[in-house]
Amino acid sequence: MTHTQNSTGHRILVIDDEAAIRRFLHSALSSEEFHLNEAESGHEGLSVAASFRPDVILLDLGLPDMDGIEVIRRIREWSNVPVIILSVREQEDDKVAALDAGADDYLSKPFGVGELVARIRAALRRSLKNSEEPVFKSDDLTVDIPKRRVFANGGEIQLTPTEYDLLRLLITHAGKVLTHSQILKQIWGVAYKDQSQVLRVTISNLRKKIERDPSRPRHITTEPGVGYRLRLKEG
Structure with missing residues (x-):
């Protein structure tokens, strides 16, 4: 019906x-x-x-x-x-x-x-939102994708290649929950699909750089037992 x-x-x-x-x-x-x-x-x-x-x-x-x-x-x-x-x-x-x-x-x-x-x-x-937009903005987080430059908390942030790749993946699916296995396979490869500790450490390091208070993240939120979500907020 x-x-x-x-x-x-x-x-x-x-x-x-x-x-x-x-x-x-x-x-x-x-x-x-x-x-x-x-x-x-x-x-x-x-x-x-x-x-x-x-x-x-x-x-x-x-x-x-x-x-x-x-x-x-x-x-x-x-x-x-x-x-x-x-x-x-x-x-x-x-x-x-x-x-x-x-x-x-x-x-x-x-x-x-x-x-x-x-x-x-x-x-x-x-x-x-076009995932290929040259500049991604959400609240105080800005990512210039072609130049691989990241700005947060009023300044430019230096990320490792893996941290940037992880952030770029979350940006591509901003607002959507990505499971641990989805992220691990995309960033580290199929052999790492069960290595959730690797992901947790990288998320923690990324939060320390882009969050005002890493213990209360506003950008990268945790879906307990499931995965992570990059929140979409107007700047």
């Missing part, structure tokens, strides 16, 4: 088999001037996604016909649309599996409307 709401806002596709959740999301998000469409199964969701071309997909993992992770994999075969998981599954393994499959974010049910809207807007900003 699908339902649309006329609006000039961004298109949101909700794939969830619970009618109550779909009604709740429709009521909450329509007031934010989003244009909603709905599907109650994985196969229907894939079909609607192909025709509706949403700007963001809100996906439940526990669908009646297929697991939500399989839906993500099929979407990623042809689209980079941001996918935010809304699920009662709270285990770290479920979050990691969904993110590794290509999801962009994860919210556990029940969740607040304010937090959901903030995650949707962050996903939209990320998808609209």
Whole structure:
């Protein structure tokens, strides 16, 4: 079943088999001037996604016909649309599996409307932001990508090649949670995919250089047991 709401806002596709959740999301998000469409199964969701071309997909993992992770994999075969998981599954393994499959974010049910809207807007900003922009800015962090120069806390910061590569990867996916294994494979290679200590040390060193208070990071936040996220904030 699908339902649309006329609006000039961004298109949101909700794939969830619970009618109550779909009604709740429709009521909450329509007031934010989003244009909603709905599907109650994985196969229907894939079909609607192909025709509706949403700007963001809100996906439940526990669908009646297929697991939500399989839906993500099929979407990623042809689209980079941001996918935010809304699920009662709270285990770290479920979050990691969904993110590794290509999801962009994860919210556990029940969740607040304010937090959901903030995650949707962050996903939209990320998808609209050209990852090849010459200069990345977020709050007091500025990175001149072609010149490999980094500025924070009012001055230029010197990074090691590995620290810069890690920061550049986080910038490319700014606002999105990257799992430990995703980062390790990208920066150090497949042989290091289980060497989380290497990543923790490099993150710690990077935070000491770009954060005002490394013990309370504002730029690189930790998703416990899952990975890291570079926050997108207006300067």
